[in-house]
Amino acid sequence: MAACEKxxxxxxxxxxxxxxxxxRAGVGGREPESEAEFLLQAGVTSMVREALxxxxxxxxxxxxxxxxxxxEKLVLxxxxxxxxxxxxxxQQRLVRALWYVRLAHHSxxxxxxxxxxxxxxxxxxxxxxxxxxxxxxIYSELLxxxxxxGEAPEEVVSSLLTKIQCxxxxxxxxxxxxxxxxxCVVLLEFxxxxxxxxxxxxxxxxxxxxxxxxxxxxxLEDALGASDFSVPIRYLEAGSKxxxxxxxxxxxxxxxxxxxxxxxxxxxxxxxxxxLFIAKVKPID
Amino acid sequence: xxxxxxxxxxxxxxxxxxxxxxxxxxxxxxLQVGDVKTDLARPGVAVIDVALPPAxxxxxxxxxxKNSYTAFLTVxxxxxxxxxxxxxxxRKWVTCLWNHCLMPSPHTEAGSQDxxxxxxxxxxxxxxxxxAVRLILRQPSPVWLHFTLEELRLYPRGQQSLQTDFPSWLSxxxxxxxxxxxxxxxxxxxxxxxxxxxxxxLTEMIRANQTAARIGRFDxxxxxxxxxxxxx
Numbered sequence: 001m002a003a004c005e006k007x008x009x010x011x012x013x014x015x016x017x018x019x020x021x022x023x024r025a026g027v028g029g030r031e032p033e034s035e036a037e038f039l040l041q042a043g044v045t046s047m048v049r050e051a052l053x054x055x056x057x058x059x060x061x062x063x064x065x066x067x068x069x070x071x072e073k074l075v076l077x078x079x080x081x082x083x084x085x086x087x088x089x090x091q092q093r094l095v096r097a098l099w100y101v102r103l104a105h106h107s108x109x110x111x112x113x114x115x116x117x118x119x120x121x122x123x124x125x126x127x128x129x130x131x132x133x134x135x136x137x138i139y140s141e142l143l144x145x146x147x148x149x150g151e152a153p154e155e156v157v158s159s160l161l162t163k164i165q166c167x168x169x170x171x172x173x174x175x176x177x178x179x180x181x182x183x184c185v186v187l188l189e190f191x192x193x194x195x196x197x198x199x200x201x202x203x204x205x206x207x208x209x210x211x212x213x214x215x216x217x218x219x220l221e222d223a224l225g226a227s228d229f230s231v232p233i234r235y236l237e238a239g240s241k242x243x244x245x246x247x248x249x250x251x252x253x254x255x256x257x258x259x260x261x262x263x264x265x266x267x268x269x270x271x272x273x274x275x276l277f278i279a280k281v282k283p284i285d
Numbered sequence: 286x287x288x289x290x291x292x293x294x295x296x297x298x299x300x301x302x303x304x305x306x307x308x309x310x311x312x313x314x315x316l317q318v319g320d321v322k323t324d325l326a327r328p329g330v331a332v333i334d335v336a337l338p339p340a341x342x343x344x345x346x347x348x349x350x351k352n353s354y355t356a357f358l359t360v361x362x363x364x365x366x367x368x369x370x371x372x373x374x375x376r377k378w379v380t381c382l383w384n385h386c387l388m389p390s391p392h393t394e395a396g397s398q399d400x401x402x403x404x405x406x407x408x409x410x411x412x413x414x415x416x417a418v419r420l421i422l423r424q425p426s427p428v429w430l431h432f433t434l435e436e437l438r439l440y441p442r443g444q445q446s447l448q449t450d451f452p453s454w455l456s457x458x459x460x461x462x463x464x465x466x467x468x469x470x471x472x473x474x475x476x477x478x479x480x481x482x483x484x485x486x487l488t489e490m491i492r493a494n495q496t497a498a499r500i501g502r503f504d505x506x507x508x509x510x511x512x513x514x515x516x517x
Contacts, residue, residue, distance in 0.1 A: 166500060167502070170500050170502065171500075172500070173498050173500070174498075175496040175497070175498030176496060176498050176499075176500060178496070179494065179495070179496040179498075182491070182494060183491055186487050186490060186491050189487060190484060190487045190488070193480055193483050193484055193487070194484060196480055197477065197480040197481065197484070200472050200473065200476045200477055200480060201472050201477065202472075203472055212471070212472070216477060216481060219481070220481050220484060220485060223485055224485065224488055224489075238482075238485055238489075239482070242478060242481050242482050242485060243478060244474040244475045244477075244478040245474070247474050247477050247478050247481065248471065248474035251471045251472070251474070251477070252471055255471060273484065276488065277484075277487070277488050277491070280488050280491055280492045281491055282495045282496075284499070284500055284502075285499055285500065285501075285502050285503065
């Protein structure tokens with residue numbers, strides 16, 4: 001291959017394209033470059049490779065539409081001129097960052113971490129006149145948008161956001177960004193699971209007994225406890241406290257109490273349960 | 286590394302925390318008939334003497350060693366009786382293992398380099414208060430010129446070290462009690478338990494992922510230094 005490399009004048013750089021400009025080296029008039037070389041120089045190889053990696057990480061149910069929206073967003077992220085388009089572009093960036101965050105479930109730790117970094121980078125790239133970086137305003141907006149998708153009640157969301165939000169003017173480092181995003185995503189899952197728990201507790205009747213709810217939430221609070229969290233023995237302890245026997249005993253004991261039989265509705269239960277969760281979220285300072 | 290015992294295991298195992306008793310193992314001495322210096326015949330019998338610290342007679346639990354081409358083993362122990370205290374001599378040697386076969390076929394390799402473990406219940410006599418141990422090795426085959434026992438260790442009886450950092454709740458586990466007559470209104474504990482455990486996991490996750498990064502919202506950059514303040 002080295003023998004075929006000859007000099008040729010480079011073409012004028014293309015405008016408005018997000019692709020890498022092809023700089024070709026070949027003899028004037030003849031183009032002996034192979035197809036592989038062309039793809040490499042056009043930047044197509046790396047782009048397709050990235051797209052495939054994203055598909056593997058996200059494992060969507062509709063790969064074709066996933067890829068279509070991926071390439072669409074890639075095209076839209078190209079530079080567009082004009083000050084009026086700034087706001088529009090910021091909205092686009094927000095939407096794109098949101099899409100990144102939703103690609104992988106938070107339990108796929110590496111994939112989720114990668115996606116959050118890509119979202120951070122996407123939000124950091126600001127317009128030509130502004131300095132790069134994520135400021136508090138766009139970070140808070142992103143968090144609010146993430147929470148809007150789930151079915152978390154407004155109160156719960158706002159109490160979490162007060163803990164992890166940043167002021168508009170503050171610069172948000174990546175660790176804080178990741179923590180905030182993770183908290184929101186996990187909160188949504190927590191609310192969903194607490195909802196399921198309420199469905200179990202009410203036995204389909206729509207209203208759960210207040211004593212039983214208190215017993216269950218009390219056991220959970222006890223298991224979350226205050227002991228140091230680096231010791232694995234805590235997991236054993238929590239496992240034994242949250243086993244079916246202990247819970248059955250607690251619920252049975254609660255029902256034996258001679259209190260006026262009242263019920264707890266879903267909102268109150270969710271509020272109490274998420275209060276336990278939010279108490280463990282470290283506020284940002 | 287746990288050496289395998291020659292017999293299938295009885296319930297009496299050695300506790301993990303036991304350490305071998307301190308003893309002095311002498312190198313094997315071959316039995317010689319006739320003049321030591323001129324007679325070059327190899328008799329095929331060697332004796333290993335193990336001396337224990339004189340003031341600490343041992344209650345033997347186990348003898349562990351690695352074989353090195355010894356075919357048969359006889360073990361004799363010298364015991365101290367309570368009535369012997371004060372008497373310097375006339376301690377008797379007692380055979381506690383007689384002609385134990387270590388290699389099923391002395392000419393071949395089988396068992397020649399195995400690990401062996403002899404428990405007190407396999408021995409012929411009581412091995413409490415032992416002051417000295419003598420191992421008599423026999424190798425009738427002319428194939429193996431040198432034979433011995435390696436890594437000889439004696440384990441005393443009854444050393445149980447308590448684990449000190451045992452959490453108290455683990456030793457006070459309540460037995461599984463299923464309340465026999467659950468009230469009709471109690472929801473299924475299995476399902477409740479599953480969900481509650483998942484809630485716990487999510488909360489633990491967020492607690493474990495706390496970030497050390499700070500925005501530094503209320504940090505000041507030194508203009509509230511005490512020296513400067515005192516000038517106002």
